[in-house]
Amino acid sequence: MSSPSTRARxxxxxxxxxxxxxxxxxxxxxxxxxxxxxxxxADALGVQAGALYRHFATKQELLTAMAERMLAGVPAAAGDGPGEGAARDWSEQLADLARDLRTALLAxxxxxxxFAGTHSTGVNTLGFAEAVTGVLREAGFGDEGAARALMTVAGFTVGHTLEEQAAVQPGNEDSADPERLRRAVASGSFPHLTASLPTLTSTDFTGHFEFGLRLLVQGLRAVEQEQEQP
Incomplete structure (x- = not known):
């Protein structure tokens, strides 16, 4: 294959x-x-920048296509084979889908x-949304509740991962600095923050994510139980 440097003039x-x-x-x-x-x-592809706009009218359109590509295989990774889904509680299936979304973004x-701010209507993004709403509707959630829960799960997962990646990004002066937080708390009267510092400065992002995910699922379970009441 010819490279940009060897391609015929x-x-x-x-x-x-x-x-x-x-x-x-x-x-x-x-x-x-x-x-x-x-x-x-364009330089990496060996073309003029204008050539890219034939496929992507704006950079945002490119980012949307990138976000769509990142979700390839996410529903399949969390899904069950025919007949297997009934053996698992809906909350476990939902949590697995959230975990797989986080994994795809962290990759x-x-x-x-x-991913944040894009609104892809590609098969990967819609497949993930279909999997989440399907799990919830089969669990007994109404159409509106399933849709709102989808947005909540996606918003929590993307938001958490956004903060996680910002905290560990090399060269990011605004990234989370445990020592800076410790000094700031120590400089004032913040007894509750002082007691919580071991967790607040922890880099166990998976633990943080799982805690939030558990709260989210428990909240949805409470909603489900309310719906079941006569």
Whole structure:
């Protein structure tokens, strides 16, 4: 395969959406979202920046396609085979879907930042949404409740992962600094924060996520029980 440096003069690069998205994701992993520009992507593909706009009218459209690609396989990873779902409580299925969404976002540098604010209608994103709402509707939630629960689960998972990735991002001066927090708390009268510092400064992000997820599921279970009451 000829590279941009060896391609015959005047021969344009052949662009396609899937290949462009994969290259954009590679650049994202290498340098992060802030460094991902349309010009840099065009350079990596060996084309003029204007050529990209034939496939993606805006950078936001590109980010939406990247977010869609990141969710490939998420419902399948959490789903059960035919007949197996009935053997598992709906709360376990829902929690697994939330965990798989977090895993997919963590698999890419700044994955949550890319995903946040996008509104893909691709098969991967809709497949995840279908899996979540399906679990909830089969558990007895109404259409409105299932939809609101979907938005709540997605919002919690993306928000938590956004904070998690920001906290561990190399070179981020605004990232979480346990020592800075300890000094700030010690400089004033914050007895409750002082007692909670071991947890507040912990980098056990999975533990933090699981705690929040458990609260969310318990809240949904309470809603389900209210619906069952005559």
């Amino acid at each position: 005047g021969r344009p690069a052949r662009l396609d959406r899937p290949g462009t998205v994969e290259t954009a994701l590679r650049l994202l992993d290498e340098s992060g979202l802030d460094a991902l520009t349309m010009r840099r992507l 890419r540098r700044d994955g949550a930042r890319v």
